[in-house]
Amino acid sequence: MSSIWGNKVKISLFGESHGVGIGAVIDGLPAGYAIDLERANRHMKRRSPGYQPGATARREEDRVRILSGLYMDKTTGTPLCALIENHDTKSADYSKISAKPRPGHADLTGLARYEGSNDPRGGGHFSGRLTAPLTFAGALALQILESRGVIVRAHIYSIGTIEDTPYDPMKIPKDCSEHSIPVISEGQGLKMRELIETLRNELDSVGGVIECIVTGFPAGLGRPIFDNIESRLSSIIFGIPAVKGIEFGRGFGVSSQKGSTNNDEPYMTERGIRLRTNHAGGIEGGITNGMPILLRCAFKPTPSIGKQQNTVNLETMSDDTIEVGGRHDSCIVPRAVPVVESAVAFALLDIMEEG
């Protein structure tokens, strides 16, 4: 593997940010599911540049062309290839800085890895733009999961130090996907928007945390020891550029808990066994327990900033400075919300299909 993920339902990502196009082959989708492409496109639009505050001005509409795997709007069970052609690319913005590795980017590591062969324009295959086909694959997974009663939702948990109301781990949250800033508390959303605007003006950027919840997912899935739910989900989530941490349920908060305050106690109801709390985030021993699956992941601030930074010059082999031009998000988090939903949905579909 490298740009391929999945055990039974697999995604193979391809493309460069400023090449002909980007896309995905999704191999192993279950057959016979109706797909609403309009709805998938609305999901994609939430990730598109130019629709969120603080987002890059690059207003490329990511129109997806299905090349295979759909017949009369239903999945055929054979590989589905989705292609997004690139149109609005201004490589000139990038070519002038290629001798100066951008701090916080994969420029130096990509050089070490691919010895100068990779496409340098716009981050090439390592561009955040590659999350678009992943998001589309997730849009399909979300629809298939929904038809099975599984709902996946995410919101901005925090940007900088401004926090949204956290999800109640016991129940399904209201849908805030149509908000330009997907948060529960609109007041906190406004503060986030202001913070992003301030940082844009300072030619700087800011990080944040996204929280995701899944309801209706069956108990008893996940395959310990290594194909447990946390391993599978973290493995795909770290495929999203800029993620530097992930936690499930109480996450790092468990470290200061006692067993007596952290264990989720079962009790009997007429409809079966329930748990009084959901500190475990729906996963016990790597297997789903029927409670909502809850996770949070941390995004670093966009490394591309207009502010002057120190770097080196690979031509002169000396110290230098750089101001990263081009069109960049001063905060990637709002656009990353549907990406997280998609990655989680894709992984859970794979886990369900594996059984």
Next chain:
Amino acid sequence: MSSIWGNKVKISLFGESHGVGIGAVIDGLPAGYAIDLERANRHMKRRSPGYQPGATARREEDRVRILSGLYMDKTTGTPLCALIENHDTKSADYSKISAKPRPGHADLTGLARYEGSNDPRGGGHFSGRLTAPLTFAGALALQILESRGVIVRAHIYSIGTIEDTPYDPMKIPKDCSEHSIPVISEGQGLKMRELIETLRNELDSVGGVIECIVTGFPAGLGRPIFDNIESRLSSIIFGIPAVKGIEFGRGFGVSSQKGSTNNDEPYMTERGIRLRTNHAGGIEGGITNGMPILLRCAFKPTPSIGKQQNTVNLETMSDDTIEVGGRHDSCIVPRAVPVVESAVAFALLDIMEEG
């Protein structure tokens, strides 16, 4: 996969806590490496029950028997099977509680997954005891890595709210592996010890965080998009029971940073390009950048506690209470330090071998 992990160097774990034995087959080890089994056993002992404060009284010496893959103390390149036979098992302690799922354990999820077929004694295959063969595999990986100049070290970052001095992300820490509590600050170690003792007396338990650093690992390894370093490491780390979160470099701390304060700036030295800081934890764009790899992972408090808890009774199908007897750690974190070192070392060896 399920109890198999790895792309090129693979580990296949087997065994039940109270069965004949537990062990691992390690497939794909490079050939010709000298292995010091005494040293591997010392590494194992750090994980063994009965040697750390707060650890279970079960004093089983985990003596490893090598069944294959070593010839005249060198790896042959063919699968190495390591077997640890179980001796000191008191299944009676467990049999009486099998009708009552233990809160915080995989009892209910294991039932949902395996429909009552799995070995219920002592957690069966899901027991923390299965970390012993993983730790042994890591002991071999640590020796192979060390012969290549790579050092992997871990310490207790925190237990409850008591924190050790964090690692300096720029350099190799001193070796505290011989401490009964592996910490840098012995004063903080004493406080941790007291906290663990207090909780033991209260028949309760406590969680914590482990920090791990790797020096000498080559730049340019890791295969984006999905076989990036963070995905690979998190995928194996979540295979350790009780882990609920993982973060790299600044981790969740990135969310409140700005781009200008978070980017690691390159500068030129006589020996090549260096970075002034290591907020990224040695990984940029999913590829190693030559700086130390730094990660932290959160362990929940041991779910097995003597204190009375609410649960259900699967025979009477009604609410009930449970006091988990048997021998359990009131804090798993000290014993988990070599497990984390081992998991990280094993994953990095696989990544190196893959190239």
Next chain:
Amino acid sequence: MSSIWGNKVKISLFGESHGVGIGAVIDGLPAGYAIDLERANRHMKRRSPGYQPGATARREEDRVRILSGLYMDKTTGTPLCALIENHDTKSADYSKISAKPRPGHADLTGLARYEGSNDPRGGGHFSGRLTAPLTFAGALALQILESRGVIVRAHIYSIGTIEDTPYDPMKIPKDCSEHSIPVISEGQGLKMRELIETLRNELDSVGGVIECIVTGFPAGLGRPIFDNIESRLSSIIFGIPAVKGIEFGRGFGVSSQKGSTNNDEPYMTERGIRLRTNHAGGIEGGITNGMPILLRCAFKPTPSIGKQQNTVNLETMSDDTIEVGGRHDSCIVPRAVPVVESAVAFALLDIMEEG
């Protein structure tokens, strides 16, 4: 896996015979290799319909569009997506027979597998047309291998009972790739051509055998027990539709040999150890021995024939007859020669990259 093959260099095939297009994502190609697309297209043309005797009249030029993974004509090391759009499709030819499964086709098994969801037009994803992107992937592999001194060649070993001169297993054969019928003996090629013509007139078809040889491949590659050379090669070769058998070296002929007549004896030369014979086809114990790799694979006669055949009618649920119209090869073997070369080259590149 399903339409994905490979350990380190992977191919993910997509597309339906009469859909928008077909193609492949090749993930894990080594970086920095110059690719001659004109040459790759010439290789593709050998497989194209309409250029060989007995081939279908469908004259679609399979022009490949590279969407990613090449930058300034060199591989970037990131996924390469190759797309072939479909133009010359006459689905009407197929629609009228969909109620009647064609004998010898995957119509009934595809129905059992995908419950009626797959694209029925022209075989959909199971069409022999899906060998086109595999052939293209192999064309790239052939060029990369050639730059490393490895040559892969194939010829028609037999069609019906007419046999070409077999390869000498000890040395590289002359290149007959430009022949319309790729054989060594032109006389036998003429007879094959006549046989194919006769069968076309009889609205029938015929099978054959292809032989493939590889020279210059390094000794010591292949990973027993299960990733041995024969397992890897057979696994990809059976991905070519219509293949029903494969053999290496003497193949089935070994069954009537004695140890004393079958063992390849080593002898010493100034340039190292050589073998006097190559009955093993370059593979001993699943590992290459430095001698040419030699294999043969059997292709069944094209199942689509104009002659009347018995079948069932799925609408009336009764017996019926069918005459398969449309444009079909009366012998697939000549067109399959570059496909076999490509599959072998792709597998060997993966094996080399794995190390």
Next chain:
Amino acid sequence: MSSIWGNKVKISLFGESHGVGIGAVIDGLPAGYAIDLERANRHMKRRSPGYQPGATARREEDRVRILSGLYMDKTTGTPLCALIENHDTKSADYSKISAKPRPGHADLTGLARYEGSNDPRGGGHFSGRLTAPLTFAGALALQILESRGVIVRAHIYSIGTIEDTPYDPMKIPKDCSEHSIPVISEGQGLKMRELIETLRNELDSVGGVIECIVTGFPAGLGRPIFDNIESRLSSIIFGIPAVKGIEFGRGFGVSSQKGSTNNDEPYMTERGIRLRTNHAGGIEGGITNGMPILLRCAFKPTPSIGKQQNTVNLETMSDDTIEVGGRHDSCIVPRAVPVVESAVAFALLDIMEEG
């Protein structure tokens, strides 16, 4: 992978012929299946040395010890480790010839692959003895398959030029597993026995072909393009040492057929659609069609022969001769019959579990 095989049910083989022991970890077995170990041992005995004509005199009873994965004689769904300890090993027989690579063995290729690190005694991990744990894994698979109505049987198709009555591809054959020479025609079995005896006296060996049939396997399984039934089965079968060819249904015989004589025609019956013939060996388009699965595989003559052969001497770096002593089969085919059954059963169980 290397000594690991399988997608959902995986086998990980370990051990050296003359080391502590050999065995397998089977990961992903379905939970809750009763296993009759006595019966599995009878299956193992058919492969054991010393029970067949022409077999090595090494009379090691391969007693399997189950270390995990069985609880109260039922599969637990967690990894099952089966260990066979080595007792009757005479390494001295081997040590004297280690400077002289044995013709037809993996001695030279193993050297090229593992650079002298592998265990040289008795073939080490590459010994035919490693088929014992595979055979045991298959014995479990055979029992699980049988409980689902699937029967797997094999017989000797030919030894040298002496042929048994071939299987009728349309129906289940009688069970000849208790024959010391598993054939249908006892007269031909006698001739085979004589041939083997003759070759033993001549210090030589002979090859053969094994035919295997599977009845009751459901239609609609197999995942084209690359996880088709033929690819999966050939991939595991070539993991058996000495196999040099495999064919399905008519196999290489298809090459001289016409479409009109090779296609299997469907017809309607009261119980559904049937096929009049089974030339395809139960597999159409890589997917099972509900007819018996039929395959044959060719085994080369045992390379270890007492007759003098030419080889090289790696110490003197000059030509030399060798007479391979030790205890060897003059024909491996009778013992390989249960191995083929096991490999086929294991692969089919994996395919069924994958769905």
